[in-house]
Amino acid sequence: MQDVRIRIGAAAVLSCSAFVSLWGAAAAFFWFLLFTPWLKSIRRLRFAIGVFVMIGIISLLLQTMNGSGFSYGIRLSIIVLIGIWLAGEYHPGEFLHLGVWLAGDHLGFDLGLMAEMGMQSLISLLDDIDRIRIAYILKKIPLDIAGIIPAGTLLVRMELIRAWDNAELLAVRGYQDGGALQPEFKTPRRDIAAGLSVIPVFFIAALQFVNFLYFDSAFLKGLL
């Protein structure tokens, strides 16, 4: 999906839909299979293994406590999948265009710049993690608790150095606040179709949610 506006909007609607109902999550997953290069996203799953493990643990706990863990696990996993797709589709500079389009040359530019720097940091971080893992393998050092401390320190230090470099660069270029930019977006027909297709997903989720509120929710029944 090339148009960042549609992508972000679709991801927001799909995430909300998946969060509020199991049917919404199923519909969001169907949309994910239909409109995204999902095989590419599946390959990136390794970056989110930790998140999936955490979701799994919480799901197990919820399942044993009140039986809602299964639904929680599915819904959260779909949201993470959408997040992986969203991060994978990122093209450098597009958040700056989105920010200016949304909120103008001052606030929008600053928000866009922050988002850009955040994304660049995330990409660098993933690259650093990959390289550090390789270095540990080369030195035949296990990446256990004792090994994670210097690796973690290194990651933080490198991020701080990069942040310092970025700050210097912005200062040298005379940045104070805001900036001029003519936002540009490419909107192919497929993007519009994909964007419009999130509406039924939202309604499916909303329908189940409303159904839950009126007929199943003990809380609401108590209120009424």
Next chain:
Amino acid sequence: MRVSLDRICITRDNFSLAADGTFDKGVHLVSGAVGSGKSTLALCIAGMLPLERGTIQRSGIGSMMLSLQFPEHHVTGMTTAEECTSWGCEPDTILPSCGLKGHNKTSPLALSRGELKRLHLACIFSKSYDLLLLDEPFSSLDCEEKNAFCTRIAHPTDNITIIFTHEQSILPKVDRIWEIENGILHDRGTPPDALKTWNSAPPLIRKLVDAGKSPRNISYGDILEAACRT
């Protein structure tokens, strides 16, 4: 002892690299523009990246080391002494040899990148590896250090050393030149013949070749000798 690349192919998003060839004992130079795929190829030869197609055979290779471009990525110790130990080296020998005497308790990350690179290379060269892969070993080094590195590499060793670099000024004597161009690894052969077909050759070497004064090899001494040749 050899490393054979059998029609390997690596693809990633909009990037692809194809390579076919054999690295025998000696010093090999793999050159190419920034982003041409040198680091990717180094990682593949080290077995750290999966291949899309083809195979890499490492015959007679008992020990292997890959030096990554940024020395920070190799840091696993909280002090320079710990860092030396993590490489299996004696800090009291290594630290003075790279100008860091008395820095035993300094954090490796508090060193400048040049200092850290010196420490990193000193640790690597204190050991002998059958296959040594050096990704951009010249980056962050000053001219003096680059020359020292070239002298160290020039010592005849019984292994395979592959240098991946886009360095254009100070280079060591090499046995074979390879070049990544348009996503393909090309074997340019042995110097001086290789210099005629080496497209990303340093400008000075290119000028000398064009003037009919081809250097015998690509080291500073060889270039100087060719330039002064009458």
